[in-house]
Amino acid sequence: MIEPSTVAIADLELIALAQQGDRQAFGELVMRYRERVIGVVYRMCGDSQLAEDAAQEAFVRAWQQLPRYQPRAPFQSWLYRIALNRATDVLRADRETVEVNDLPLVAPGLEPEAAMERNALYEQVRRAVLALPEASRSVLILREYEGLSYKEIADTLDIPLGTVMSRLNYARGRLRESLGSWLEEGV
Amino acid sequence: MNGEHALQELETYYDGQLHGAQQKRIAAHLEVCAECRAKLARLERLSALLGEVPVPKGQLTPERFTAQVRLQLPPREAPGRRRHQWAIPALLVGAWTFIEAVSLVSSGLILALTLGLGEQLGATWLNPAGGSWQILQSLELGWRGALPLFSFLTSAVWMVLLPLALLGGICILFWGWWVTWRHVGARE
Numbered sequence: 001m002i003e004p005s006t007v008a009i010a011d012l013e014l015i016a017l018a019q020q021g022d023r024q025a026f027g028e029l030v031m032r033y034r035e036r037v038i039g040v041v042y043r044m045c046g047d048s049q050l051a052e053d054a055a056q057e058a059f060v061r062a063w064q065q066l067p068r069y070q071p072r073a074p075f076q077s078w079l080y081r082i083a084l085n086r087a088t089d090v091l092r093a094d095r096e097t098v099e100v101n102d103l104p105l106v107a108p109g110l111e112p113e114a115a116m117e118r119n120a121l122y123e124q125v126r127r128a129v130l131a132l133p134e135a136s137r138s139v140l141i142l143r144e145y146e147g148l149s150y151k152e153i154a155d156t157l158d159i160p161l162g163t164v165m166s167r168l169n170y171a172r173g174r175l176r177e178s179l180g181s182w183l184e185e186g187v
Numbered sequence: 188m189n190g191e192h193a194l195q196e197l198e199t200y201y202d203g204q205l206h207g208a209q210q211k212r213i214a215a216h217l218e219v220c221a222e223c224r225a226k227l228a229r230l231e232r233l234s235a236l237l238g239e240v241p242v243p244k245g246q247l248t249p250e251r252f253t254a255q256v257r258l259q260l261p262p263r264e265a266p267g268r269r270r271h272q273w274a275i276p277a278l279l280v281g282a283w284t285f286i287e288a289v290s291l292v293s294s295g296l297i298l299a300l301t302l303g304l305g306e307q308l309g310a311t312w313l314n315p316a317g318g319s320w321q322i323l324q325s326l327e328l329g330w331r332g333a334l335p336l337f338s339f340l341t342s343a344v345w346m347v348l349l350p351l352a353l354l355g356g357i358c359i360l361f362w363g364w365w366v367t368w369r370h371v372g373a374r375e
Contacts, residue, residue, distance in 0.1 A: 021263035030253045039242045048243040052252070059256045067263070122240045129237070143202065144237045150204050168202075169195045175233060183232050 011075055019066050026066070030059050033076070036146065037083045043141045044087035046130045051087075058086040077156040080146065084138050084157070091134065121182060128178040136171040139164055197223060201230045275364055283357040290353060294346040 011032070017025035037058055042051035062082050069078055129137060142148045142156060153164045176183065199205050200213040217223055247255065 023257055023260060026260070027253050027257050030256050031249055034249055034252055035242075038245060042242045048245060051242075052245045052247060056252065056256050056259065060259045060261075063260050063263075121236075125236055125240045140237075144234055150199075150202070165195060165199065169198055172198065172230070172233060175237075176229065179233070179236060182236055183229055 012071060015066070015069065015071065015075055018063070019069065026063055029075075033079055034059075036076070037079060039145060040080055040083050040141055041087040041090075043129065043145055044084060044134070044137060045091050046126055050090055054086045054090045055083065058083040061086065073155060074152065077148070077152050080142065080148075081156050081158075088134055088138075124182065125179060128175050131178065132171050132174055136167045136174070139167040140171040140175075143168055193223070194226060197226055198230060201227060275368075276361065279357060279361055279364070283353070286353050287350060290349050294342075294349070297342045298346065 011029070014025040014029050018029060034055070038051050038055045041054045041058065042048055045051060045054065058079070062079055065082065069075070129140070132140065138157060139153055142153045143150075148156065150161055150164045150168075153159075154161045157164075159167075196205075196213065200210065205213060217227065245252065
C-alpha cells in the first residue's frame, strides 16, 4: 500500500512539472483526480454524460490556471473549486436540457423487485440533492461525498466558516424533509 | 441543549469538527439525552443514504478520458516570453514619452530663439543674433527679411507636425507589435 505522504509528495512533483508545461505529468494528475472530479460534477448536475464533459473542461481550465496555483492550498480543493464552477456554468447554460433520468445501474445479483426498489431510492435521493440550491448543494457534496473539513470547504468555496455550517445545516434539513420516509425506514 | 442551534452543534460534532471541551460536552450530553441521540442517528442514516447512490460508470475509460483532456490542452506559453510580454508596450510608451518630452523642449527653445527671447531666457549662447524681435524686424526688412520669416514658419510647422509624426509612428509600432503577437499566438 502506498503511504499517503508518498502520494502527496508525488502530487507536488507532478504539479511542479505540469506548471512548467509537462503534459505527461498533467495527464498523470488527471488520471489520479478524474474519478473524484467527475463525482463532484455529477453530484452537482445529475447527468453522467454532462459530468464527463464538464470534468474534462474543468481539467482544461485547471491546466490553464495551473501556473498561478500556489501549493500552499491543497491541490484537491483547488481542483474541486474549478470543477464546481464548471458544473455551475453547465447547469446555467443547459438548465433546460439537463434531464435527471440517467439512472445508475444497481449492483448485479439483485432480484428485479429489489433492484426496482433500489433504483427508486437512488432516484429520490438524487432528485432531493439536485433540488437543493446550488450553494448548499456544493457544500453538502464536499462534506458528505468528499469528506472535506469545514475549513477545507470554506477555503475551496471561498466562503466564511459560519456560512459553511449554516448551508450544511440547511441542506441536511431539506434532505430530512424530502427523504423523511427513507430515513425512518432505514436503508 | 435544544432547538435548531443545538442541531447545528450536533452536526458539527457529528462531522468531527468539534474539539476539546466542546466535544466532551456534547458527548456527555448525548449519554443522557435520548432525543439528541435520535437526531445523531438520523444524521448517520442520512449520510449512509447519500453514500448509497453511486456515480454511474462513465462512457470513457480513464485512459481515454485522460487522452481526450490532453488533446484539448492549449499550448503553454514559454515562461520567459510571458514574463517579458508586458514590457513591450511599456517600453514603447516609455520611448514615446521620452521623445515627446525632448520634442517639446526643443520646440520651445526653437520658438524662443525665433522670437528672439534667447537672451531673456538666459540662453545667450543659443542666440548669437541677439535679443531683437525677429518677426517684426523681418517684416521691416522687406525681401531681406524673407529668410528669418521662412525660418520662423518652418519652426512653427515642425512644432505641430513633429509630435503628430511621432504619435503616428508609435501607433504604427504598437499596431505592428499587436498584430505580430496575435499571429504568433494563433500559430502556436
